[in-house]
Amino acid sequence: MSQSHVTAPTITERYIETTPKSHALHERAMQSLPGGNTRTTLHMQPYPFYFDHGVGCRVYDVDGSERIDFLNNYTSLILGHAHPQVVAAVEQQLRRGMSMAAPTELEIALAETLKRRLPSIDLLRFTNSGSEATLMALRAARAYTGRAKIAKFAGSYHGSHDYAAAEPTADAATQRMGVPAAVAETLVMLPFNDAAAVEQRIAAHRHELAAVIIEPVIGAGGVIAPQPGFLEALRAITTEHGIVLIFDEVIAFRLGYHGAQGYFGIKPDLTTLGKIIGGGLPVGAIGGRAEIMAVFDPHRPDHIGHGGTFNANPLTMVAGLATLEQLTPQVYDQLAALARELRQKMRALFDELGIAAQINQIGSLFNIHFSDQPVIDYATVCASDRELIGQLQLAALNNGVAFASRGMGCLSTPMTSHEIDACVTAIRRGLHDLIP
Numbered sequence: 001m002s003q004s005h006v007t008a009p010t011i012t013e014r015y016i017e018t019t020p021k022s023h024a025l026h027e028r029a030m031q032s033l034p035g036g037n038t039r040t041t042l043h044m045q046p047y048p049f050y051f052d053h054g055v056g057c058r059v060y061d062v063d064g065s066e067r068i069d070f071l072n073n074y075t076s077l078i079l080g081h082a083h084p085q086v087v088a089a090v091e092q093q094l095r096r097g098m099s100m101a102a103p104t105e106l107e108i109a110l111a112e113t114l115k116r117r118l119p120s121i122d123l124l125r126f127t128n129s130g131s132e133a134t135l136m137a138l139r140a141a142r143a144y145t146g147r148a149k150i151a152k153f154a155g156s157y158h159g160s161h162d163y164a165a166a167e168p169t170a171d172a173a174t175q176r177m178g179v180p181a182a183v184a185e186t187l188v189m190l191p192f193n194d195a196a197a198v199e200q201r202i203a204a205h206r207h208e209l210a211a212v213i214i215e216p217v218i219g220a221g222g223v224i225a226p227q228p229g230f231l232e233a234l235r236a237i238t239t240e241h242g243i244v245l246i247f248d249e250v251i252a253f254r255l256g257y258h259g260a261q262g263y264f265g266i267k268p269d270l271t272t273l274g275k276i277i278g279g280g281l282p283v284g285a286i287g288g289r290a291e292i293m294a295v296f297d298p299h300r301p302d303h304i305g306h307g308g309t310f311n312a313n314p315l316t317m318v319a320g321l322a323t324l325e326q327l328t329p330q331v332y333d334q335l336a337a338l339a340r341e342l343r344q345k346m347r348a349l350f351d352e353l354g355i356a357a358q359i360n361q362i363g364s365l366f367n368i369h370f371s372d373q374p375v376i377d378y379a380t381v382c383a384s385d386r387e388l389i390g391q392l393q394l395a396a397l398n399n400g401v402a403f404a405s406r407g408m409g410c411l412s413t414p415m416t417s418h419e420i421d422a423c424v425t426a427i428r429r430g431l432h433d434l435i436p
Helices: 007-017 022-030 084-096 105-117 130-145 172-178 194-203 231-240 259-264 290-295 315-327 329-353 378-382 386-398 416-434
Strands: 051-055 058-061 064-067 123-127 149-153 188-189 207-213 243-249 270-274 283-289 359-362 365-369 408-409
Touching: 007 022, 007 386, 007 416, 064 416, 084 315, 105 123, 105 149, 105 283, 105 315, 123 130, 123 188, 123 290, 130 243, 130 270, 130 290, 149 315, 172 231, 172 243, 188 194, 194 231, 231 243, 243 259, 283 290, 283 359, 329 365, 329 416, 365 386
Parallel strands: 149 188, 149 207, 207 243, 243 270
Antiparallel strands: 051 058, 058 064, 123 283, 270 283, 359 365, 365 408
8 A cells, every 4th residue: 555645535534524513612612712622632534523422432523423432632541441449439528528728638648659660759749630740840950059040851841831931042933932032042952862962961050950850751742752872861861960850641641550760760850740740630749859849938038839629639649549440550551461462463554554653652642644664753753643543543433443644643541452452453444445
């Protein structure tokens, strides 16, 4: 099968024909929300399907269509939808109260659970999102070191705040995003998986850098794992120059029982968390070395003030505790084995069809890239055929499978080989619709 492809209006037409209620809701949303959207990641052409309910690894839209969910709210629903233990814990807490202006024992319990899984964390603080967690981690690093600059990696995603969105060169496009030039000027961009270049750039800015923030496995940017020795080199040079190393594990924490840092054997100074630790409810967290986290201690006159009406709200805490209780080392191993099965079967499909494709997979995460070269950094992601993967996502929706428009997906515990085969079949049918 040739990899040259054409626009496939029949795929869009079929989608529109089968989602009339979603179409109507999107038109209604356009009257109240900019572009009909309040969450940019859900924007798609011609419009997203509107969720009605989910059970296990399946979701149902307002038109009654069933799809196997390989997106799981962008990796956060590792137990799938409406897991009985999570639902029971939330229902019980609902009757006791949803939030209050007082701490609860629940936040202590979840913090203790996370500390047991992540030995790099001495102290921990909850937020309401991963974006907020990375924002506060960067601020803590600047307060602790007295330095202003932050280094991050091309292709990584750390949320939507200024430091996450900005690029080092404050060009017109950056200004249009509303990021001040002063913020962009405090950033240093690093290339993922190029240890020599990273060491050189960090050394050049060593007296100015407060922190290096990294996704140990780039998630939204393509599920890109570090090359052997890369994280070790980064740990060594940041330690040498007194730079705070921040692991953004908002996505990567689902790699294993001890997160990505346990998976790779690297101990960061700070860790940011989100997604699965909230059991499907809004959450974030920042944790790390006691002397750095002490900048948040309100007993200190010079502490960082960090409020949040819903920080550590009891509903999120009980959902997170119920979720982590289910996630034993054996469960992580089973998810990874199933993801490897998916990668192997997709690899066989693309080889059979003569399509140049890469399947990046680690743990329960995967990403399809239409490329004839390994995808190991931002440049190789950009060189892939991103138009085709976007079209395949819509075609897969038509065939009963949901994953991200950039080709990213993940597994949940209710899945079996049956869902793996269904995913491969949906991709086969979608490609048949797309590529003559």
